[in-house]
Amino acid sequence: MQIASISNPTLPPRAGFVATLGRPNAGKSTLLNHLLGEHLALVSHKANATRKQLQLIVPYKPLNAQIIFVDTPGIHHQEKLLNQYMLSQALKAMGDCDLALYLAPVSDDIRHYEHFLELYQGKHILLLSKIDTCTNEQILCKITQYQRFSDTFLELLPVSVKRGFDKEMILRTIASHLPFSPFLYDEELLCNVSLKEIYKEMIRQSLFENLSDEIPYEADVVIKTFEEGAEQDRIFAHIIVEKSSQKGVVIGKGGSGIKRISKCAREKIQSLSTKAIFLKLDVEVYKGWSKQRETLKKIGYDFTL
Structure with missing residues (x-):
């Protein structure tokens, strides 16, 4: 689905950092590449492929918003220094963001989300990812399990990149929760790295x-x-x-x-x-x-x- 290209200049601008979080291989980078419309975030089926933060800048013109997604390494705990560095990148994104997206694969045990809540108590949207791997009955069962946390998340959205998803709806939902602010980056930029x-x-x-x-x-x-x-x-x-x-x-x-x-x-x-x-x-x-x-x-x- 194409994002509407006509902005509404009568609306006050919104802008903010959106940390994209989850366990390794939750589908964070794949989702962000689809939202951006460019292949900039590293995607691999090998766990812990993402090492550093990467800021991907997506405009959402209908709400006059600039969404700065922060791709992060998967939340995990290992003793190696490299793994410690990767976890520090995810924790830093949590501390710096205006909003978080937590991707929970539909097959994940709910205890991983509980661990996330121990690390982060801020505003977040829960994305139930990889729903193409389950039946509708299994998806509804998992949604029901997450409903007992409904006072902790702003929205719960099932998504599947493989099956296709409503890009417009996701961007609108995210943009609507961003603070009112002037744009933080030049409107021509796609990301913050060289x-x-x-x-x-x-x-x-x-x-x-x-x-x-x-x-x-x-x-x-x-x-x-x-x-x-x-x-x-x-x-x-x-x-x-x-x-x-x-x-x-x-x-x-x-x-x-x-x-x-x-x-x-x-x-x-x-x-x-x-x-x-x-x-x-x-x-x-x-x-x-x-x-x-x-x-x-x-x-x-x-x-x-």
Whole structure:
């Protein structure tokens, strides 16, 4: 469904940050890409693929609103430093947001939502996601279970990206709960990060898409050089892994793995760019990088931010 493109200038502007929260693989990034209409948030069936906050800016003109969705890592608890960093990103989004969306897959035990309520007591909308995986009777049963929390959430909305959902209704519901405020970003912006960071995420998604079963989620990407030209962007990046055996898996027999990842990544980047794309990928071993605070900081995961 197309969002109405005619704004209502007689309405006072609304704007606010909307934290998108849930357990790993709840469908947060997939939902946001559909609401934005662009593929900017990393989507992977591998748990904990999202590492950092990403702000995606969606206008809703009928209510003269600017919705700033904050994509976050899944709420989970593990001892590794990388996991601690990811949880800190989700908790920070909770503290900074004007409104939260909590995605609860219809198959989830309700105790996960109860845990969320222990962490966050603010305004939120509960989205019952992945309803295409259940029968209507099962969906109604799950909605009934959540009704005992009706005094904690503003709305309960069942959604399925695969089956299709009412994008207009969801955006209107979210916008109606935002504070009255001037717009916080330029109306032409789609997100708050650089092209370099977006390209990095597209390379990382290509890695997971092609080698998700063989490579642990700790694999990452570091862009060593990014050269923007008038007609071509040149990207030189390293895929980093923790073990030499993982490096061999990424490269593949006769270089087949790295070629497949490069082709996939280049196509994703090209779909977003009007310029030609040159991409050169190498693979490096950073032993134990996900457990080392200084190494994490060097590649972009700064606990002090």
